[in-house]
Amino acid sequence: MIEKEKIKALLRNTKRIVDHQNEMMIAKGENFNIFSVLRIETKEDKTHSAFIAELLNPKGSHKMGAVFLELFLQVISHRNNLEKLNKAKENFEPTGAKVTTEYYIGNVDLKKEKGGRIDVFLKDKKGNFISIENKIYAKDQNQQIKRYYNFKTNKNTVYYLTLDGKSPSDDSKLGLEVDLDFFNISYKDHIISWLELCLKEVPNFSSLRENINQYILLIKKLTNTMDDKYQTELLDLMMSNIEESKFIATNYDNAVMKLKSNFRKDLKVKLEDGLGESYFLDIGGPTKSNKISQLWIHLKSNPDFIFGIESFSGFGHKEGNMFVGLISKPGKLSETLMNLPEENKISDWWRQVRVLKTEDLNPINLAHSYTIKILNNKGKENQSSYKKLLNTCYEQIIGFVRDYEKVLPEELFVNVEKL
Structure with missing residues (x-):
């Protein structure tokens, strides 16, 4: 039987630990992060793949040679069972290796399960390859891991890099087995461990050291990782209240999911009223x-003419924004829509797209802690922030629809009352 007072006490003590961690970060000036200031902290290609590839590159601007790559191989080799590898990764030669981002391996061919662009691609002098698929919040593409696995299979080892080390979707791996055909690695574990080893090789008070430190702080923010002292204290607290901790963990996702679902329902009602009789909405x-x-x-x-709003989960295209x-x-309207000018194209299905933003021009993401707090304000005395978020989304969506009504063929908009 879970006691309500024990749960409250656990949450109070957890908040105390988190507050202490935040106070220490402020005192040390760690709240200032150049990646966050520039609003590029979740960009997979422009930030994460680029930064990691530059460090891995023996000819990178760090001028440290192959030492960072050697440490990376050491970390991933230590964490993975190399006895299961049927490839040549354990023989990868760091010296003189070439590192490329967005490496093109041909047009995507789903029938032959090949092609695409590998986020971070390494090649040594002996013709061994390492392919890293980098995921922060973006969804998996069809056959993605399978297509990369099929590229130079006997010489290529594929790594799937995520914040927490989760596996790719079934549609991405298509029957491939983790720890045999490919490996899962994480920012929270592997990348932080690697970067901390890199710091030991870098001179004190250098800009390189500070940049690596800044990147470590960014990863800790994205993965909710605390400093060792506070992590240990929190773990001890949780283990002393293991049933209550388990209860909170089990119910957290459901609670957040309900907040997001309620927001989507409220936005649906508001849009139905604002768009009028010409449209109908579904979830x-x-x-x-x-x-x-x-x-x-x-x-x-x-009904084949559809506007779409994504994503209410904080997962998917545009880093979940x-x-x-x-x-x-594909169908009767494809030619009509294909003739429209593209706007922030994501794919052949999403050719005209507009990201929803706050008044401060920050992307709206329902997975961010700040936004979740706003979603929880509905029905409370301070619910003005909730109404503001709802109105902000509504106005931008209505604006997008009205903009495209002006450029679409009039025959699409017949009098609904005559139908």
Whole structure:
């Protein structure tokens, strides 16, 4: 039987530990992070892949030769069972290796399960390869891990890098076995461990050292990792209240999912009122953290004509940031939509897209802790922030729809009352 007072006490003590950690970060000036200031902290290609590849590159601007690459190989080799490898990764030669981002391996061919662009690609002088697929919040592509595995299979080892070390989707790996055909690695474990080893090789008071430190702080922020002292204290607290900790962990995702789901319902009602009789709306995808979650706006006179809003889970395209767009589904309307100018194209299905932003021009993401706190304000005395978020999304979505109504063929918009 879980006692309510024990749960309250556990949460109070957890807050105390977190507050102490935050106070220490402020005292040490660690709240200032150049990646956060520039709003690039979740960009997989421009930030994470680029930074990691530069350190791994023996000819990188760090001028440290192959030492960082050697340490990286040491970390991933230590964590993985090399006896299971049927490839040549354990013989990878760091000296003289070449490192490339967005490495092109041909056009995507789903029938032959090949092609694509590998986020971080390493090649040594002996023709051994390492392929790293880097995921922060973006969803898996169809056959992605399988396609990369099929590239130079006998010489290529594939790593799937995520914040927490989770496995790729079934649609991505297509029957491949983790720790045999490919390996999962994480920012929280492998990358932080590697970077801390790198710091030991870098001179004190150098800009390189400070940049690596800044990147470590960014990863700790993204993975909710605390300093060892506070991590140990929190672990001891949780283990002393193991049943209560388990209860909180089990119910957290459901509680957050409900907040996101309620927000989507409120936005749906508001949009139905604002868009009028020409449209009908329906809900798609659950608000689970690993699923893309949408709201669809259909034109009544032609239901195949769809505006879409993603993602209410904080997972998916655009690093999980919310956006409104036009869906270019194959069919009768494809030619009409194909002739429209592209706007922030994501894919062949999303050719016209607009990211939803706050008044401060920050992307709106329902997975961020700050936004979740706002979602929890509904029905409370300080619910003005909730209404503000709702109105901000509503106005930008309505604006997008009205903008495209002006450039779309008039025949799409027949009088609904005559239908």
